[in-house]
Amino acid sequence: MKSQALSRFRRNKVAVASGMVITGFVVMAIFAPWLAPFGPLEQDLTNNYARPSLENPLGTDELGRDTLSRLLYGSRVSLGIAVSSVIIGVFVGAVLGLVAAYSGGVVDSVIMRVMDVMLALPGILLGIAIVVVLGNGVINTVIAVAVFSVPTFARLVRGSALAVLQLDYIMASRGLGASGVRIVLAHVVPNSLTPLIVQSTLQLGVAILIASGLSFLGLGVQPPNPEWGAMLSKGRELVRSTPVAAFAPGMAITVLVLSFSLLGDGLRDALDPKLKHR
């Protein structure tokens, strides 16, 4: 069954290509110090707003920092925020969803109504609200994006948990004396895994967009940290003076987000052929 999914995935050239692109970004993030010609904070005020050259292939910004180097180091920040916030979101969301599905009744309604209210707010607004409370910075940006992801996962897990909980073998297992925790961990969680993996992949792209948007507004990751959105916060001046330096970070975001959504689609098709969309 697993190998079938793998061979289905391999046949999907687009998904494989996006997986490779993402791997490329991960490699960039890990080896940034060796790949980057300069440090991410290294300033050269005599060489600010420089056009692309051999020394600075993507030009420099207002403080004469090398755009290519900042872009490479920035992949650490952007990927790091996306991955950690989605992991937190999945974990908290899954716990809430499982508790809601297993308890039912009042607990279920209270948890899901709160999730509904959170989903009723547009993502960027919820992010801003959380940053207002916690303040800005890398950790708080992670928390803001994680909180935004929680309701999506809570709903997803609750839905698949409810579907599993009413199956006959759960009843059988309960009849054999299995505890609630055991039923959830041994039967419900493995059965919710496929949609969870697919949704997490898709959510990684969304997380990057929200985190970089917050940072662009000056509410998320703060300069001089080379987050891709924060690199564009001086956007207008940058566009006027060094268009390439403004082009590169946004292009990186677009490519990465696009890859995550194509990979997510590919994973869905491979893991769950029933859901295959055209």
Add this chain to the structure above:
Amino acid sequence: MFLALLGTSVLVFFMIHMIPGDPALLIAGIEAGPEVVEQLRRDLGLDQPLYKQYWSFLIGALHGDFGTSIRMRVPVLEEILERLPYTLAIALGGTILATLFGITTGVIAAVNHNRLGDGLVMVIALLAASTPSYWLGLMLMLVFSLSLGWFPSIGIRTPAHYVLPIVTLAGQSGGIISRMTRSAMLDVLGQDYVRAARARGQRESVVIVRHALKNALIPVLSIVGLRFGNLLAGTVLVESVFAIPGVGRLLVDAVLWRDYPMIQGTMLFVAGVFVVVNTATDLLYGVVDPRIRVGAT
């Protein structure tokens, strides 16, 4: 909808009150004596229990009183209403453009299913959906105002000023609506009644527009409604790019200046509009598709 609005107000209210620090101290300034701060605290009702504060906040908000801005010393609602026209114009323009773009390209893709046109449209739609709006805005500015000089780059004085912000805002939603239209159209085009219409010898254009598109529009409509709310929130980013003094910019400035009544007001306002529009979409859904009636089940 009522529940969602109430929930939003609770969320916004308590969020603001979870912030460490004393608003009275903030308003009075560092040099103010303790008795001044105490007086201010009483005036603002901050010495009351939290649930009473929430109650008066809620009653005030329902009467259109969102408090007074700390930074600008004007009523919050007044400032919001003054800036609203810009934001509304961009959000509405963006929604209309995204819908037109999305439906047209979605239909083209579905009709040319698995051919070149389909692939091309899907690449564009996916790209549009993955591009951060603020960066798209910067790039449009670079090409169309700095290089070609066709449109002004920042500010919002003439109709020409609206073009780039609207296109920027529409990008992401246009891509999403396009994908949605395509899959809805593909669903419908495989239905028996479409085959029956073709069998009767209807012209292909009639089949596509009158039989297929009309039915495919129902799911698309709900997405359009949802997108409007997102576009409204998206103005936060686009207004920053193009230096437009709208509600979105107001919110960001309020956050940067820690102007809490203003944050509370703008947040509640945008979230409120978002919730109302989503509910209206649900209701409209029932009008367009008689099979669905809200609350009927």
